[in-house]
Amino acid sequence: MTEHALVVRARRALTPEGERPVSVVIDDGRITEVLTGDDAPVQAERELRLAEDEVLLPGLVDSHVHVNEPGRTEWEGFASATRAAALGGVTTLVDMPLNSVPPTTSIEGLKAKRAVAEGKLAVDVGFWGGAVPENSGAGTTGILSDLWAEGVFGFKAFLSPSGVEEFGHLSPEQLYTAATAIHAFGGRLIVHAEDPAVLDSAPAASGRDYADFLASRPDEAEHAAIALVIDTARRTGVRAHILHLSSASALPLIAQARQEGVPLTVESCPHYLTLAAEEVPAGDTSYKCCPPIRDSANRDLLWRALQDGLIDCVVSDHSPSTPDLKDLDTGDFGTAWGGVSGLQVGLSAMWTEARSRGIALAEVVRWMSAEPARVAGVPGKGSIAPGLDADLTVFAPEETVRVEARSLAHRNPVSAYDGADLFGRVRRTVLRGSDIGPESTDGRMITRG
Incomplete structure (x- = not known):
């Protein structure tokens, strides 16, 4: 019998294929086989067996994270963000092109990001580019x-001021010009x-x-801007x-665009x-972010859209500051400053809410991984x-967790979830077959496939 590196x-x-008992065979950092049954005959150098209460x-893949290094590393940095x-x-995770200085809007900005990230990564990290008036x-x-x-995953644009001077927003004409260029080489345009x-x-x-803050960022602002993106x-x-x-006011627009075949994800x-x-x-x-957190009726409609497939995925938009x-x-x-720090607690928060709505863990994980x-x-x-x-997470879904902002690995102790009691604890994370420990720096910088 062939000896493998690891079996989980x-x-x-x-x-x-759904939830099931498995033996996951791993060699050279990749999954070789997924065998049915947790007792499948496999010979391996190492074996990891999950406890009865673990799944x-x-x-997870978080494609919306503001790491902020270089330039605003006191807000967050690659070491603290990837540990969290x-x-x-x-x-x-995929790093957003702002609020670092320089932003990732040029080859020079991308090189600066990669240089400071070297040797600091606990997880794999990719980069978005930015579409700004200058490019x-x-x-x-x-x-x-x-x-x-150079392998960025796409291009982020703002239609309104971003909050930082070095990352300007696009006019409708500039958006059209950028979109035309990005389409020509098969790229992806992502829009705030x-x-x-x-x-105004x-x-x-x-x-x-x-x-009063909510009134300053009305639903109509999202509705009008999403209509422009769709057009x-x-x-x-x-x-x-x-x-x-x-x-949720924009959901009918999104549904209509999907029916027309517009290449749109959300x-x-x-x-x-x-x-x-x-x-x-x-x-x-700590709750302030843009666009804002809206009321519970709106929240219910977002959940329905998730279940119906109008919303494709759930990511953190981790946007910290001092x-x-x-x-x-x-x-x-x-x-x-507007931004919610939620990188470390997103899975537990989502599972807690989903559980209360009778939604399976498998759905939450699909929205946050695949x-x-x-x-x-x-x-x-x-x-x-x-x-x-072989990137894996060992999760105890019924264990309760009290969130304490000061104990999170985020660089700054600010969280809208501070004091919340949530369901689900991450007990172990595995990157390409190796445990991610407190001092791990085995993460790689990845590029678009």
């Missing part, structure tokens, strides 16, 4: 094709969809009342992706699916299947 045996494993999951990811069951006008789109050739004119006409945010994708043929959908985030506007405490700016920028002392939603890998084009990730990387 689990009474419960979530595979593409074997594929490593591993503790949350995430074995692959999305007439005669400048060659920068986008150069970034694509809020309409600046609607935002809304009441300004200020003070400690979350309802642009329809006219150019570009593969378009809506980032962090928070407003993500949402744990904070939109597990939190609600009416539950946000006055002055607690505590002083969140204005926790004043609790002013108008001046606080689907983001598919949508972002991450190769070799997202499923327990032969030929893929």
